[in-house]
Amino acid sequence: MNADEALKFIEQLLEEKGKKRLNDLQRLVFKGSWDGRSYKEIQQQYSHRCSYEHLIRNVGPELWNFLSDVLEDQVRKLDLQGAIERAWERQSSLKANGTTDAESLSQQSNETEMAAEPLVQEDFIPRRYLGNVPEVSALFGRNRELRQLEEISFGCSLILLYGAPGIGKTTLAAKLTHQISKQFDYVVWRSLEEPPPMQTLVAELTHFLSNGEETSTDLSRLLHYLQKHACLIVLDGLESVLRSGVHNGSYREGYEGYSDLLKQVGQISLMSRIVLTSAEKPRDVANMEGGQRVFALKLEGLGELGTQNLLVARGNECTETDVRVILHRYDGNPFILNSIATKIRDLFNGDIQTFLQQGTLIFDDIQALLERQFNRLSDLERAIVKCLVAHHEPLTIAEIRQFVTPPISNGEILEVLQSLLWRSLIEGSAARYSLQALMAEYIMNCQQDG
Ligand SMILES: Nc1ncnc2c1ncn2[C@@H]1O[C@H](COP(=O)(O)OP(=O)(O)OP(=O)(O)O)[C@@H](O)[C@H]1O
Ligand SMILES: [Mg+2]
Numbered sequence: 339m340n341a342d343e344a345l346k347f348i349e350q351l352l353e354e355k356g357k358k359r360l361n362d363l364q365r366l367v368f369k370g371s372w373d374g375r376s377y378k379e380i381q382q383q384y385s386h387r388c389s390y391e392h393l394i395r396n397v398g399p400e401l402w403n404f405l406s407d408v409l410e411d412q413v414r415k416l417d418l419q420g421a422i423e424r425a426w427e428r429q430s431s432l433k434a435n436g437t438t439d440a441e442s443l444s445q446q447s448n449e450t451e452m453a454a455e456p457l458v459q460e461d462f463i464p465r466r467y468l469g470n471v472p473e474v475s476a477l478f479g480r481n482r483e484l485r486q487l488e489e490i491s492f493g494c495s496l497i498l499l500y501g502a503p504g505i506g507k508t509t510l511a512a513k514l515t516h517q518i519s520k521q522f523d524y525v526v527w528r529s530l531e532e533p534p535p536m537q538t539l540v541a542e543l544t545h546f547l548s549n550g551e552e553t554s555t556d557l558s559r560l561l562h563y564l565q566k567h568a569c570l571i572v573l574d575g576l577e578s579v580l581r582s583g584v585h586n587g588s589y590r591e592g593y594e595g596y597s598d599l600l601k602q603v604g605q606i607s608l609m610s611r612i613v614l615t616s617a618e619k620p621r622d623v624a625n626m627e628g629g630q631r632v633f634a635l636k637l638e639g640l641g642e643l644g645t646q647n648l649l650v651a652r653g654n655e656c657t658e659t660d661v662r663v664i665l666h667r668y669d670g671n672p673f674i675l676n677s678i679a680t681k682i683r684d685l686f687n688g689d690i691q692t693f694l695q696q697g698t699l700i701f702d703d704i705q706a707l708l709e710r711q712f713n714r715l716s717d718l719e720r721a722i723v724k725c726l727v728a729h730h731e732p733l734t735i736a737e738i739r740q741f742v743t744p745p746i747s748n749g750e751i752l753e754v755l756q757s758l759l760w761r762s763l764i765e766g767s768a769a770r771y772s773l774q775a776l777m778a779e780y781i782m783n784c785q786q787d788g
Pocket of ligand 2: 507508574575615
C-alpha cells in the first residue's frame with residue numbers, strides 16, 4: 339500500500355462511518371508521515387500553508403487523535419503504517435465474515451486503551467539562544483500590537499517595529515520574543531547599539547546557525563541557514579546604521595551592506611523571521627512594505643488605559659481628565675510617561691493636578707531624548723518642522739510651500755515629509771501635517787532660549 343492508497347482507504351472509512359473529511363493540511367501530514375517524513379520536512383515542502391510550530395503542536399496531534407478515535411486503535415505518526423495496515427486487515431476479515439465495520443469496531447472498543455500521542459517528536463531539537471533577550475517586567479497597553487505581530491509573524495520574513503525614541507520598540511520586541519520563541523529552533527537577540535559591519539554580523543550569525551561549522555561573511559550562506567532552520571533573529575536599534583542629517587533613509591558609510599541584508603531577507607520565503615526595531619523606517623523596508631514577506635508596524639504612544647495603568651503603577655492617583663491631558667502633552671510615550679510618573683510621585687506627592695498646573699515640563703532625560711531625535715534631522719527637515727511649530731495647526735503641502743523658509747521645491751517638500759513620517763515626527767491626516775506635541779514644545783523652548 340502506498341500513501342495515496344492508504345489515504346483513499348481512510349477517506350472511504352470516514353465516509354462509511356459518517357465522519358468529517360480530512361482537510362488539506364491533514365492530508366499533507368498524513369501522506370508525508372506515511373512516507374516517513376518529519377514534521378520539519380513536511381513543513382519545508384509546504385511552508386506557505388502553516389508554521390512548523392502549528393504543524394507539530396496542533397495539526398499532527400489532532401490528526402492522530404482523530405484517527406485513533408475513528409479506527410479505535412492507537413494511531414501515532416511513527417507507526418502510521420502499522421495502524422492503517424491493522425485497520426485494513428480488520429476490514430478485510432470483516433468483509434469475509436459479512437460483519438459490518440461499525441459493529442466490529444464497537445466490539446473492539448473496550449479492548450484497546452487509547453493513548454494520545456506524546457509530545458516527544460522525532461525531530462525535536464533543543465532551542466538555542468544567542469544574546470540575552472531583555473526581561474519585560476511591566477508592559478501596559480500593547481495587547482493589540484502583540485496580537486498583530488504574532489498573527490502576521492507567521493507569514494513574514496522581515497518585520498519592522500519603528501517609532502519615536504522611547505516609544506517602547508525594544509520592550510515590545512522583547513515581549514514578542516519571549517512569547518513566540520518556542521516556535522523557533524534558534525533565537526538571536528542582537529543589539530545594534532554598537533553596530534558591526536554587515537559582513538561581521540553575517541559571520542556571527544552564520545557561525546551560530548551552523549552550530550560553529552561555518553564562519554562565512556557571504557550573505558548567501560546566512561540565507562541558506564535561515565531557510566534550513568526556524569530562526570528568530572531580532573536586530574534591535576537599526577537606526578544606528580542609518581545616516582543622520584539626511585532625509586533619504588540611506589545608510590552610514592561602511593554599513594551599506596545592511597541594505598542587501600534587508601532586501602534579500604525581504605524577498606525570499608524563509609523558515610525564519612527577522613525582527614528589526616528602529617527609530618526610523620529604512621527606505622528598503624518602505625519599498626518592500628505591503629508585499630507578502632515584509633511587514634512594518636509603526637508604534638504609537640500608549641492609549642488612555644495604558645497611560646492610566648502606568649501612572650497608577652508608579653503610585654499616582656488620576657482621573658480620566660488627568661490621563662487625557664497627560665496623554666496629549668506627552669504623546670503617550672512610555673519612556674516619558676515613566677519619567678514624569680516618578681517625578682509626580684516624588685516631587686508632587688502623587689498630585690497630578692498640581693503637576694499639570696506647571697504646564698508641560700520637560701525634564702533633563704526627556705530633553706535628551708528629544709534632542710537625540712532633533713539632531714538627526716536634515717536642514718530641510720528642520721526648516722519644515724519649524725514652519726509647523728510656527729503655525730500651531732496642521733498645514734497642507736501648499737501651505738507649507740507658502741510659509742517655509744528658505745523656499746523649498748514641491749518635490750523636496752514631499753521627500754522631506756516622507757522622511758519626517760518615517761521618523762515618526764509628524765502625523766498626517768486629511769492631507770494636513772502636524773508635529774508631535776512634545777517636539778513642538780521642545781522646539782519652542784529652544785527658540786526662546788537661543
Ligand atoms: N508598554 C509599556 N509599558 C510600560 N513601560 C514601557 C512600555 N514600553 C516601554 N516601556 C518602558 O519605557 C522605556 C523605553 O522603552 P524602550 O527602551 O523599549 O523604547 P525604545 O522605543 O526601544 O527606545 P529607543 O528608541 O531609545 O531604543 C523603558 O524603560 C521601558 O521599560
Ligand atoms: Mg530601543
